[in-house]
Amino acid sequence: MATLFISDLHLDPARPDITGLFGEFIDGEARGADALYILGDLFEAWVGDDDPSETGAFVARKLKALSDSGVPVSFMHGNRDFLLGADYARSAGMTLLADPTRIDLQGRPVLLMHGDTLCTDDVAYQQFRAQTRDPAWQARFLSQPLEARLAFAQQARAASLARQGELREAGTMETITDVSPAAVEAAFAAHDVDAIIHGHTHRPAVHELEVGGGARQRIVLGDWYEQGSVLRVSSQGFDLSSLPAPSR
Secondary structure, rough: EEEEEOOOOOOOOHHHHHHHHHHHHHHHHHOOEEEEOOOOOOOOOOOOOOOHHHHHHHHHHHHHHHHHHOOOOEOOHHHHHHHHHHHHHHHOOOEEOOOOEEEEEEEEEEEOOOHHHHHOOHHHHHHHHHHHHHHHHHHHOOOOOHHHHHHHHHHHHHHHHHHHHHHHOOOOHHHHHHOOOHHHHHHHHHHOEEEEEEEEOOOOOOEEEOOOOOEEEEEEEOOOOOOEEEEEEEEOOOEEOOOOOOOO
16 A cells, blocks of 8 residues: 555546546556556646536546545645635545645655745746735636636636746756755745655656755656656555656
């Protein structure tokens, strides 16, 4: 038995093979888990719980069946699905988590995060994040017609891709969009934990660190753009690995 952690699936109707892989994972390995934690960006975009997307409906059915089978499912918002609300979480049988959340994992204090708040060198993104997390902004956005919200999401994705291209051209992509070491150290100090588990950066790895005179770990979950990425935590330790790529 293991506790499973995933993030950055970016599920989208344009990538049905990855949605299918997610369904197989939920019906298969996840059924034998102690718990499943989804640390943000489950969806490529989420503009409100009233979106009639078949992908969203499929995911809700799968997760609700998993939850009903006795496997607790917890969800933390990411930078793509921060508008996922209580209605959808209820339909999917998920418990919503604050970012960050401190848990006990195999007797160790561990901090769960999406990871975007650690990328403090990306000043433009942090400004955008602060704006879109404001309750007044969210209320105004959700009051717009669904069509207008979907158009905004498309524009935001296009702007994000364009900015990534600019950063690559300038040679600053790797540094600007990764975590800041100072922010990581501050998170360890503020929450007094042995390990941090997060996603967002799409750079899967287990980092061994020394912070505050003690050994620490920062585990980064991988994305699901081409294949799955799962962290399994058991009494045997941490196992971060990829799922086989789906057949096309």
